Amino acid sequence: xxxxxxxxxxxxxxxxxxxxxxxxxxxxxxxxxxxxxxxxxxxxxxxxxxxxxxxxxxxxxxxxxxxxxxxxxxxxxxxxxxxxxxxxxxxxxxxxxxxxxxxxxxxxxxxxxxxxxxxxxxxxxxxxxxxxxxxxxxxxxxxxxxxxxxxxxxxxxxxxxxxxxx
Amino acid sequence: xxxxxxxxxxxxxxxxxxxxxxxxxxxxxxxxxxxxxxxxxxxxxxxxxxxxxxxxxxxxxxxxxxxxxxxxxxxxxxxxxxxxxxxxxxxxxxxxxxxxxxxxxxxxxxxxxxxxxxxxxxxxxxxxxxxxxxxxxxxxxxxxxxxxxxxxxxxxxxxxxxxxxxxxxxxxxxxxxxxxxxxxxxxxxxxxxxxxxxxxxxxxxxxxxxxxxxxxxxxxxxxxxxxxxxxxxxxxxxxxxxxxxxxxxxxxxxxxxxxxxxxxxxxxxxxxxxxxxxxxxxxxxxxx
Numbered sequence: 001x002x003x004x005x006x007x008x009x010x011x012x013x014x015x016x017x018x019x020x021x022x023x024x025x026x027x028x029x030x031x032x033x034x035x036x037x038x039x040x041x042x043x044x045x046x047x048x049x050x051x052x053x054x055x056x057x058x059x060x061x062x063x064x065x066x067x068x069x070x071x072x073x074x075x076x077x078x079x080x081x082x083x084x085x086x087x088x089x090x091x092x093x094x095x096x097x098x099x100x101x102x103x104x105x106x107x108x109x110x111x112x113x114x115x116x117x118x119x120x121x122x123x124x125x126x127x128x129x130x131x132x133x134x135x136x137x138x139x140x141x142x143x144x145x146x147x148x149x150x151x152x153x154x155x156x157x158x159x160x161x162x163x164x165x166x
Numbered sequence: 167x168x169x170x171x172x173x174x175x176x177x178x179x180x181x182x183x184x185x186x187x188x189x190x191x192x193x194x195x196x197x198x199x200x201x202x203x204x205x206x207x208x209x210x211x212x213x214x215x216x217x218x219x220x221x222x223x224x225x226x227x228x229x230x231x232x233x234x235x236x237x238x239x240x241x242x243x244x245x246x247x248x249x250x251x252x253x254x255x256x257x258x259x260x261x262x263x264x265x266x267x268x269x270x271x272x273x274x275x276x277x278x279x280x281x282x283x284x285x286x287x288x289x290x291x292x293x294x295x296x297x298x299x300x301x302x303x304x305x306x307x308x309x310x311x312x313x314x315x316x317x318x319x320x321x322x323x324x325x326x327x328x329x330x331x332x333x334x335x336x337x338x339x340x341x342x343x344x345x346x347x348x349x350x351x352x353x354x355x356x357x358x359x360x361x362x363x364x365x366x367x368x369x370x371x372x373x374x375x376x377x378x379x380x381x382x383x384x385x386x387x388x389x390x391x392x393x394x395x396x397x398x399x400x401x402x403x404x405x406x407x408x409x410x411x412x413x414x415x416x417x418x419x420x421x422x423x424x425x426x427x428x429x430x431x432x433x434x435x436x437x438x439x440x441x442x443x444x445x446x447x448x449x450x451x452x453x454x
Contacts, residue, residue, distance in 0.1 A: 002173075004174060021173065022170070022171050024168070024204075024208075027168075045205060046357055048269075051271055060271045064200065064275070065174075068200065068219065068221065112271065131270060134268070134269025134271045134357065
């Protein structure tokens with residue numbers, strides 16, 4: 001099969017390549033763009049470990065062909081921290097609130113939460129749980145992931161984070 | 167998992183897409199959101215030689231109102247459906263259903279057209295479209311035709327769409343203002359297909375049911391329009407006996423597979439249970 005040109009912006013950087021049309025976006029990001037932050041978990045669009053931002057929508061990059069993202073703006077976990085290394089509020093939240101154990105699901109969780117907070121800057125706990133319902137974590141039981149996202153929302157909104165009473 | 171190789175086409179118009187389909191024949195598949203097609207390509211259950219991506223085709227997106235109808239472009243996503251103020255006002259059952267499909271990431275890309283045209287009996291929108299008496303607009307090289315959702319589903323993955331045709335839009339009659347509605351879906355987890363699900367719309371006047379329609383998901387080779395079940399409600403006050411009659415009539419027409427979602431008998435009973443719950447909730451929402 002002949003290769004086709006693809007062009008997209010990844011984390012603010014223009015990327016051009018020749019790819020086979022069957023190349024999945026996750027493989028393109030990991031193997032051609034050298035960005036291994038988005039993970040392949042289930043490879044069947046269930047687990048969400050491969051979640052990235054595509055034109056401000058969080059998508060499962062194992063179920064998108066790279067050619068479908070031609071011309072798109074992509075953000076991956078590598079694009080979240082500032083250029084000087086300052087962590088994004090979500091990264092800080094996951095660190096402060098122990099939102100990860102093994103860390104495998106974390107890039108997908110953070111990218112999903114990123115798009116969720118853009119649409120809903122002050123989500124309720126229920127809205128967070130529904131918002132991340134396409135992302136599986138096998139370590140934490142989600143409690144601290146929810147708190148991490150609440151922490152990040154408070155930080156982005158410039159208000160003190162208050163942990164809900166248990 | 168890596169799909170088999172294919173050639174990628176990205177037409178700009180319906181005419182161009184239809185011409186490609188005609189030229190490339192049976193080895194070509196239209197690509198919408200990809201969330202049904204790409205998984206089966208990855209497992210190589212499907213290996214089309216050509217994909218015709220409809221994402222660049224103008225005029226296939228959007229929701230508009232016409233006298234008596236809502237018209238939804240086939241490439242409109244579940245996310246756009248669940249967020250539409252026009253649909254929230256006129257066809258709230260669509261928002262309720264779309265929010266039970268897949269998960270947030272899938273709903274950003276998954277389309278209404280893909281959901282109804284794929285012919286997967288596990289998809290949720292087909293039964294809702296049967297319930298609402300929607301009509302699908304199909305365009306081929308020889309022209310355009312409308313097929314009612316109630317006539318569209320012939321078997322699992324077998325529909326009235328011909329190989330050279332593309333689904334362009336879905337036309338839905340707007341139910342009366344104040345109608346009751348519900349989509350009740352029993353599933354094992356977020357993102358799963360239904361064990362059984364039921365779509366109900368109905369109207370109430372002076373305490374009596376004056377119109378009702380019921381659709382069933384994933385309890386046969388095709389989605390089902392439960393005509394007799396709905397008929398059992400007309401003229402009643404939707405009391406316990408009427409709802410039990412409707413549920414029993416719905417169970418009669420099911421023919422579910424026994425699979426990981428349960429034995430066939432269980433899924434038939436759950437279809438009845440979803441019908442009961444959907445009627446009760448639709449009744450609670452109906453203006454009298």
